[in-house]
Amino acid sequence: MTPRNSVKLWPLFLFAFVCMLSVVIIATKGVLARDLADIRAAGTLRHLGVPYAGFIISKDQGLDVEIMQAFAKHLGVDYEFIATDWVNAIQSLTGKNFTIEGSGVAVTGETPVTGDVLATGLTILGWRKALLNFSSPTFPTQVWLVVRADSSLTPIVPTGDTNKDITLTREKLNGLSVLHKAGTCLDPRLFNLDAAGAKGSEFPGSLNDLAPAVIIGDAEATLLDVPDAMVALQKYPGKIKIIGPLSSEQEMAVGFAKDQPELLAQFNTFFADFKRSGRLAELVNRYYPMLNRYYPAYFAN
Template sequence: MKKFSLTIALILTLMLVAACGNNNNNNNAGNTGAGGNNASATEQPAAAQNSLDAVKASGKLRIGTEGTYAPFTFHDASGTLTGFDVEIAEEVAKRLGVKAEFIETQWDGMFAGLDAKRFDAIFNEVSVTDERKVKYDFSDPYIISKAVLIVSENNKDIKSFDDLKGKKSGQSLTSNLGKIATDHGAEIVSVEGFNQAIDLLTSGRIDATINDGLSFLDLKKQKPDVKIKSVDEIDNGSRSAATFLKGNDELVKAVNDALAAMKDDGTYLKISDKYFGADVSK
């Protein structure tokens, strides 16, 4: 009986020791070091992707553009989106190692689309202004142009910007060109882009439009018989650049590097010469 009792006691003791060992192991499983700090608490969270990494991870650069503003961004006879800005953007995306994805948007909704992060950048002849620089970041300028005052060929009343007072000028509402018109006393007639402004002008529904001089030259080259003329121009050239939301420093730098490389190896001049017959970066 004594041996039996001792055996039972020994078994119970071993079971108790084993149970205590299991409890200690379970308690220690979620703790490390003195003080029992949880191991997961010491792990560093994964670093958030910067703007360039995010674009590369997606495999595409989403680009806001009009598609109605020749020769910068428009559809050719086959319906394909093309133009100076489009080709520049495509080459930039290529050098970033991603595909250019164009999201066509009316000019007056362009910045709202960028604010809503519908696209990563705008390539659409956006002029760099102090007002815009408060909210947005820009690449290095990739084109310089002058605004011109365009009227119908038989117009004898408007010879300069000062003659716009009381006249109807076709302009995009949020364009800096529209501000030039209002500063000279014009009545603004809202248009979606250059082509519509020219249509209204040639049909006599507006008196004038202030628009890009390069667009005017391209139109006259494509349609030499169009009954319009340029009568005045702004002295200072407007610098246009790709536009980004603030905080995308890595992406902006990568785009600048791509633009610089395109100028160094002659790719930029090739695109520029195709549309304008000149280097429009100067």
């Protein structure tokens, strides 16, 4: 190549390099979460949520919707709800594809980040901690065994010892057909159902449809967490009953990507004030009016 031709081709090389660099920058931005300064600069808080129980009823209604709307106002930015599902929720926040392996996870690749916070009645689980940082706890929960009201199974008599209550409940699983949902707090791997003699069945629908599935006879029983059970007891009075616990008491929280420390800290400060103000208790009473019967002190100012 002659010097004259090199001079002519130099602009083309420069253009190609700039294009390649732009692609790399765009791709990197697509898999990185936005922290506090980025969100304030963008002017919008993107709330990822799965339609579930009283947490996400619609893009404008639900306990977590109203908490995140208040948080966006606290930050001085607009609020945007982004619907997702349990299969893609964590990936959409962290930019990481993964598989669950035992009590941990294996990251298998990258995917675009589409939201800034995951607030959707998210139970704090060991494998989720490998991918997320959780906020201060926002809601109490536990996994219960639920059957039709006319089932011959009778509820356990609480002993005052959660571990003993779990053992009593597990004794009722032998031969029982039980619905569960992998990848959620109702994942059968968390409860060792086979060892108890249960006939587990993966439910293809949403968590909101587990109680109705038992009512119409798709299975004899289902795993159900506290908030979903509260909604089902209100929505289908006299149709289901709680047999007993299959997990210890747990807590839910808001999920943040590992590279969002400032946003997480800001939320924890906001949430402490939100709870002290009585606003949280007001919302809980609206969306979960039966909860105070089971957790009377949890949302105290």
